[in-house]
Amino acid sequence: MFEVISNSVVVLFLSVGVFFLWVGIVGIIRFPDIYSRLHAATKCDILGAGLVLIGLIIYEGFSFDALKLLAIAALLLSSSLVIGHAIARAARRTDLVFWHENREEKIMLEKEKLFREIFKV
Amino acid sequence: MDWTDKRVRILALIIFVFWIILTESFAFLNLLLGVLIALIVSCLSYSLLRDHWSCMEDVNFRKFWRFCICTMRIVKDVFQANTDVGERVMDPKMPISPAVIKFKSNLPGLLPKVVLACFITLRPGTLAVDFEGDVIYVHCIADEFAKELMERKLENLVEWIFKEN
Numbered sequence: 001m002f003e004v005i006s007n008s009v010v011v012l013f014l015s016v017g018v019f020f021l022w023v024g025i026v027g028i029i030r031f032p033d034i035y036s037r038l039h040a041a042t043k044c045d046i047l048g049a050g051l052v053l054i055g056l057i058i059y060e061g062f063s064f065d066a067l068k069l070l071a072i073a074a075l076l077l078s079s080s081l082v083i084g085h086a087i088a089r090a091a092r093r094t095d096l097v098f099w100h101e102n103r104e105e106k107i108m109l110e111k112e113k114l115f116r117e118i119f120k121v
Numbered sequence: 122m123d124w125t126d127k128r129v130r131i132l133a134l135i136i137f138v139f140w141i142i143l144t145e146s147f148a149f150l151n152l153l154l155g156v157l158i159a160l161i162v163s164c165l166s167y168s169l170l171r172d173h174w175s176c177m178e179d180v181n182f183r184k185f186w187r188f189c190i191c192t193m194r195i196v197k198d199v200f201q202a203n204t205d206v207g208e209r210v211m212d213p214k215m216p217i218s219p220a221v222i223k224f225k226s227n228l229p230g231l232l233p234k235v236v237l238a239c240f241i242t243l244r245p246g247t248l249a250v251d252f253e254g255d256v257i258y259v260h261c262i263a264d265e266f267a268k269e270l271m272e273r274k275l276e277n278l279v280e281w282i283f284k285e286n
């Protein structure tokens with residue numbers, strides 16, 4: 001009986017974690033620029049991988065493998081934030097513009113202006 | 122190369138515990154090898170410790186305990202942040218209106234600022250992008266998160282962690 005309960009808890013943790021990882025991937029595909037993509041990547045990676053690892057630790061019980069998984073979790077969670085920050089910082093230092101609602105209109109206006117300047121219409 | 126230093130011994134202890142976790146055995150030869158490797162590695166990385174330890178100097182157990190309490194409090198925010206990102210991703214219209222704001226913090230020292238940046242990234246809708254002195258550039262995925270950040274609840278939390286008494 002105890003095994004059934006613990007296994008169902010493990011399955012719950014794993015499926016919720018995989019769902020959040022999936023949300024992160026869809027966010028990386030759908031969001032328009034690098035900063036919003038990093039929102040999806042860092043946040044969903046932390047929760048998704050964390051839940052998957054917690055599920056695996058519960059499945060493993062108290063053993064050396066659980067300690068190894070705990071070490072992996074600590075390294076992953078502490079490095080994920082720093083890596084997200086490093087990518088955002090590199091993007092800002094290389095002058096990547098960030099997307100906002102009116103940006104496409106602005107680009108179109110600038111293109112029109114350039115067109116008029118070149119062809120004198 | 123100075124293995125009488127306290128910092129080297131702390132690092133050697135951490136590496137030794139990690140060694141035991143990885144090798145899964147308490148045999149005498151294994152422990153001896155672990156001690157040797159831990160001492161060699163921590164002596165080799167002494168220059169790294171000497172140059173970058175200064176921000177860790179005034180860390181004590183009470184601050185670490187308060188940091189753990191705050192982390193527990195942040196876990197709720199992490200769930201909120203993920204459901205928020207999920208809602209925005211799944212919505213066909215994708216309701217985002219990003220903005221980059223400058224957030225000026227009065228926190229002293231390097232470590233409080235790093236902790237603040239990590240907490241900002243974990244909060245829903247905000248991402249710490251860059252540091253310039255006291256100013257943190259924060260990317261907000263919608264305007265309401267910028268207002269929430271400006272209430273400075275997070276900064277007070279970090280201030281409480283690093284308070285002296």
